[in-house]
Each structure stands twice: as structure tokens, then as C-alpha cells.
Amino acid sequence: MEPLGPRQTSSGRHESAEERADRRWNELLQEVRVTQTGVQILFGFLLTVVFTPRFATLSQADKNIYVTTVLLGAATTGALIGPVTLHRLVTGHRIKPETVTWASRLTVAGIVLLLVTMTSALLLILRVAMHNSAVPWAVAGLVGWFLLCWFALPTWARHRYPLRE
Template sequence: MEQGRSGRERGRDETPEERADRLWVELLQELRVAQTGVQVLFGFLLTVAFQARFAGLSDTDRDIYTVTILLGAATTGALIGPVSIHRLLTGRRLKPETVQWASRLTLVGLFLLLCTMASSLLLILRLVVDDALALLLVAAMVVWFVICWVALPLWAHATNPPGK
């Protein structure tokens, strides 16, 4: 293990199982944040079809709404999926693999969340501004999410190599 400036070893001295346990707890904390947002968004989307103004939506807006609802459901499934994976594999001595699979499913869920957010924004902004501006605003927000969720972590990873 590499030593830091203080002369002490950096990093953790943990077994693969201990590391998997720690990573699992960290993943659950991350999922709690994402799941709460998805549940609020999806719950709101489910109520839209019951609003009086829904009947006046164009066919295009109804199609966007349908895609948005399906994306919201897929996002919910992906972000709750790690709990099911963990529950079904508990006791099988697959914790490191479980963490890896759950982590991958979480990344899929975050991608689906990005798509759900973009679709939701498009649906709402088409009702507020003209179509061209709606598309431009949605594209700008997608870029913002990609900066926050992908570019910044990748930049931090690239500029802070392990053991630094």
C-alpha cells in the first residue's frame, strides 16, 4: 500500500468482502437520493393524464407523454432493481458480484433518468414556448446533466489518479 505525506499508508486495509459491504452501503445511499427524485417525478407524471387539460393535448404531446411515462417506469425499475438483486442473492456469497451488477444497473437507471427528465421537459416546454425553443432548452438541460453527472466525475477521475 502506498504511503501518504504523513508516512501512514493510504487507502483501506479491507478484505474483498469488507470492501463489497462498504461499497454496497455507499450505493444504497446514492440510490436513496435518486429513487426519491424518480418517485416524485413519476408520481407527478402519473397524475397528468387525469388533468382536464390533458384532453386538449396534440397527438405529438400525447406521444411524448407516453414515452415519458414508459421512461419513468423503466427508470423506477432500474433504480429499484439493485434491491431485488441484493435480496435474491443474499447468502450466496456473491456480494462483490452483487455490488458490481447493482452498480451497473444504477448507471442504466441514471441514463434512463436523464431520458425521462429530457422527455418531461420537452412535454412541458412545448406547452409554454414554441417547439424550436423547447428543443433548444431541452438540449441545453441535457448538456447540463451530462456535465454534472458524467463530465465532472470523469474529469475528477482523470485528474486524480489512484494513489495520488
């Protein structure tokens, strides 16, 4: 039998539902670790802004954007910590495949919230830094980039390379 080429696949992994759930859980944890680190840094920074002297000089619109950004950051943090809490509270109930499914959904929700949080943070920072009409265009360009990297490319890959059984 010849070895498989780079685009070929075997008939799949020979793993039980529990082994598959364990593997998927470990993969999910690695993904959550990456996003959690960025969210924690962003959220920590956001929490300190209100205590700087410059905050008092912001316009009401900028303060509203700030409050919205902090609330979105908190929601993002909750969604990305949710899978860990879910796993911890249902451990031993023998529902690992279901736990992985729900944890994956929470992670996707957290990524969507992260997109909105970063959009809001960029809007605030660029409004304060640039004070001009280019801000919405710069933010829109970056949001487009995030959408391409985070959603369009994976969607394209799923369509281009369908699930192989």
C-alpha cells in the first residue's frame, strides 16, 4: 500500500465517541487559551482607562463608546471562560460529547463578541487619536480583515474541503 499524499486521507481515525470527545475537548482548550489571553489583556487595559486623567476630557459620545466596549469585553470574557466552567460543573456526568458541543458554541459566541469588542475599542481609540473622518473607514477595513481571517477563510475551507467520512 502506497503512503497517502498531502491531499489524500485515510478512512478516518479509529476512535470511540469518548476518545473523539476527549481529542476535540483538548483542541478546543488550546483554541480558548489563545483567545482568552488576548481578551484578558484587552479587558484589563479597558478597565484602567477610566482611572486616567484623560478620561475626564472625553466627549460624552466617547465615554458611551468606552462603556459599551467595557461591557462587551466583560461579555466576551464570560463566553470564553464559560467552556471551562461548563466542563468543570458537568464532569463525571458522562456527557463529554455534549459538553464539547456546547463549549464549542460558547467559544464561537466569544469569538463573535471579541470581534464586536475589538471593533468598539478600535472606534474609541482611533476617534481619540485621529479626530477625523477616516476613522470609520479604518475601523471598517480592520473589521473586514477580521471577518476574512476569522470567518470567511474557515467557511471557504469547509466548503472547499467537505467533511470526509
